[in-house]
Amino acid sequence: AIKFEVDSQNVVSSGLPDVSGFESVYLHDLIWEKIEKWPNHTALICLDTGRSYTYSQLRKACGRLATSLRKSKLLPGDTIAVILPNIPEFAIILLAANEAGLRTTLINPAYTTYEIKRQVENADAQAIFTFSAKYADAHASIANNPKIKLPIVIVNDAASITGTIKFDDLVRDDIEEFSVSQKTDINYEDTVLMPYSSGTTGLPKSIETSHRNVVANLLQASYSLLFPGVEATEHYQDILPLMIPAYHIYGLIIVMYIYLRIGAKLVCMPQFSMNNLIKLLEDHPCTIMHAVPPIIQMMANDERITSRHVKSMKIIISGAAPLGEESIAKFQSRISDRVAFVQGYGASELSPVATISLDAPPASCGYLLPSTQMRIVGIKQDNLGRNLTLREVGEIYIRGPQVMKGYYKNPQATAETMDGDWYKTGDLGYYSEHGLYVQARLKEMIKVKGFQVAPTELEEVIRGHDKIQDVAVIGVAHDKYGEIPKAFVVPKSGVKINENELKEYVAGRVAKFKHLGYVQVVESIPKSASGKILRKELTKL
Ligand code: 4UW
Helix, strand or coil: CCCEEEEECCCCEEEECCCCCCCHCCHHHHHCCHHHHHHCCCCCHCCCCCEEEHHHHHHHHHHHHHHHHHHHCCCCEEEEEEECCCHHHHHHHHHHHHHHCCEECCCCCCCHHHHHHHHHCCCCCCCEEEECCHHHHHHHHCCCCCCCEEEECCCCCCCCCCEEEHHHHHHCCCCCCCCHHHHHHHHCEEEEEEEECCCCCCCEEEEEEEEHHHCCCCCHHHHHCCCCCCHHHHHHCCCCEECCCCCCCHHHHEEEEEEHHCEEEECCCCCCHHHHHHHHHHHHHEEEEEECCCHHHHHCCCCCCCCCCCCCEEEECCCCCCCCCHHHHHHHHCCCCCCCCEEEEHHHHCCCCEEEEECCCCCCCEEEECEEEEEECCCCCCCCCCEECCCCCEEEEECCCCCCECCCHHHHHHHHHCCCEEEEEEEEEEECEEEEEEECCCCCCCECCCCCHHHHHHHHHHHHHCCEEEEEEEEEEECCCCCEEEEEEECCCCCCCCHHHHHHHHHHHHHHHHCEEEECCCCCECCCCCCCHHHHHHHCC
């Protein structure tokens, strides 16, 4: 089979047949497309509580919640903020919001109030879904925002708290399911998701992703990932952990949505830990697993995990950060060599996948998805801006129906990250007969365990410390997390700053994965004439 084609301009195209039909399908309709084939199969089960939903129960709950959302005066184009761990109700809320024509901004429940408030405001959210009374207080200050139409909805908590609504009341049996005629006010180009990403530079931004973007990517990724040529119906017996967070677009689209569409069973893990993963694998004979590199590394090194835990496992898929070949080798030699490993490459701006394939070597990120094109653009003085040939290293540009509409209310950032209809990934790599190899990140984004950390955000937090005059943050290599943030700080004159003092200051303000690994005191921060931090120079200090 032809894996890819290269034209005279060095534009690489997928060798796979184009996907079609994505222009005029709503995201939720695509997910429910085949549901009558498996109404009584379990769709989602919670690892912690055993609470589960069959496909038909899931569909009904989504229809009822969509009706309730509209009754709450939320209108098409309004945004809801979802602050939830991986629980079955996550899928209900997302699919109901999709159906009601609402946009969703997904927030890490481990975020501090400071971080949540920022994201809620950045996305102009009008409703907040959270999971525990414990959080309601913290979110109350956010819910005071005059834009909020629906106060906090508490999912999965028996307690009644003033100013909040219980999720169960929005999905009661007597609520009519959302009717088809109410859907006419949604367009395929409407924004359905607002992933939060720092992109190439600066603070995190809300991305506008349309129904069409996500539907296209679901069809593209399904073609490349689900054993092409095999009818999707054969996958209804698959069992997968929903382990990577559904509040990250990789978990949401590539794990939850893809597999709900084909009738698989998802075991939701609300809180990741090796103990929980071991319990999950012991109780549920998983057949496919999506992970990030640090999890694969932990599995490879954890003596408690043996071949018994992966006896039904066909494949483990990794993405969001580079996967070391040593992890795969150790996994295969120590645990099982029957499990195949595959990497994918994506970004929040790509709804989210660009490359993945079952027949590429595991060190490769795979071949381009159907209907996807790539250019590798020179960044050196002697090849700057030129489209390079196979095996030459440059910046990865991607084009296809999965490329985002743009950054929300930020045309400048959108213009900077796009070259016409090409998305400039800010990643360095090359393409070969074996697919895409990603070598490094050119953009300033730091990735800790696959999670984004924006240096600009940490710099802003650190600048708030009264002993700090100037600061710059970069990512440095970490053997377990991939990378970890390091701050270079210039104290105010005559003041001494102690490393732990600054680490604690940051720890009090941002989620754990953003905490500083290292602090180095310097005399000045290297900057360009225009005042931009020269982060490459910092690595030499
Ligand atoms: N190797 C090296 C990789 C790789 C990588 C990503 O947080 P974001 O915006 O988004 C993601 C999405 C990843 C993803 C989604 C769906 C999927 O199937 C899959 O593979 C299985 C992966 O991470 O961060 C985007 C940035 O993360 C880096 C790269 O720098 C990219 O621009 N990245 N995948 N395989 N680096």
